[in-house]
Amino acid sequence: MTEITVGNLKGGVGKTTTAVLTALGLAAEAEAGDSDDKTLLVSADPQQSALKWAHVAGEDWPWDRVNVVAWTDHRTLGRQIESARGEYAHIVVDTPPSRTRVTRASLEAKTLEAALTATGNLIVTTSPSAIDLAEIADTFEVAEAVDAIRPVYTSVLVVRVLWSTKSATEAPAVLVEDFGYPVMQSRISAREPIAQAFGTAPALTGPFAGYADALTEIHARHDQQEA
Numbered sequence: 001m002t003e004i005t006v007g008n009l010k011g012g013v014g015k016t017t018t019a020v021l022t023a024l025g026l027a028a029e030a031e032a033g034d035s036d037d038k039t040l041l042v043s044a045d046p047q048q049s050a051l052k053w054a055h056v057a058g059e060d061w062p063w064d065r066v067n068v069v070a071w072t073d074h075r076t077l078g079r080q081i082e083s084a085r086g087e088y089a090h091i092v093v094d095t096p097p098s099r100t101r102v103t104r105a106s107l108e109a110k111t112l113e114a115a116l117t118a119t120g121n122l123i124v125t126t127s128p129s130a131i132d133l134a135e136i137a138d139t140f141e142v143a144e145a146v147d148a149i150r151p152v153y154t155s156v157l158v159v160r161v162l163w164s165t166k167s168a169t170e171a172p173a174v175l176v177e178d179f180g181y182p183v184m185q186s187r188i189s190a191r192e193p194i195a196q197a198f199g200t201a202p203a204l205t206g207p208f209a210g211y212a213d214a215l216t217e218i219h220a221r222h223d224q225q226e227a
């Protein structure tokens with residue numbers, strides 16, 4: 001059972017791409033292991049980007065293994081996730097960016113809060129650029145508030161990494177040392193095929209292999225938590 005919320009109140013930092021590819025990776029693992037495990041991908045953003053992604057993919061989308069729903073009401077999101085547990089082995093929630101100046105009271109923050117309360121796991125995606133790192137604290141504040149009530153395991157996945165750039169090398173260190181945030185070992189490169197992946201259902205190989213690594217890391221962490 002893997003339950004993951006992908007979140008960052010900053011917009012355009014790879015949340016939907018990560019949620020979709022992670023859900024597809026979980027489905028591919030089930031297929032490879034000849035298992036009937038189903039994955040639920042929850043589009044909890046008002047744009048319903050993940051749902052649109054799957055619809056555009058149409059017959060290419062593995063509907064028998066990954067169902068996609070739009071649950072955007074923060075008041076019912078938690079209950080809907082709970083009720084999905086019987087049917088789905090894995091649940092991945094894509095959450096919205098904040099459209100206003102980030103406050104804990106914004107609807108988007110409440111959606112993130114509801115998703116975290118239900119799943120207990122947060123992957124914060126961010127690019128390594130200073131402008132994105134500068135805003136990451138707002139998301140951690142929401143996670144910490146939920147964590148005070150129920151444990152939330154939070155880690156950062158650095159995406160859109162241009163290798164051998166200063167920001168790529170320094171970003172993880174900044175996150176760990178300046179903020180004290182756990183950063184995943186896996187990194188997602190900035191790649192044109194990832195930028196163009198909307199509406200497709202790619203295998204996590206070649207340019208997408210970073211997401212397969214991230215999934216391996218997620219499973220390993222999950223096993224540790226269980227132990």
Ligand SMILES: Nc1ncnc2c1ncn2[C@@H]1O[C@H](COP(=O)(O)OP(=O)(O)OP(=O)(O)O)[C@@H](O)[C@H]1O
Binds near residue numbers: 016018049
């Ligand atoms: N690894 C990558 N390499 C290149 N482009 C990427 C990568 N990951 C995401 N992108 C691109 O970055 C943009 C933002 O990605 P995405 O929509 O997944 O972010 P988001 O955080 O869900 O945005 P929003 O806050 O608007 O919901 C998109 O154009 C996407 O194609």
Ligand SMILES: [Mg+2]
Binds near residue numbers: 049
């Ligand atoms: Mg999105």
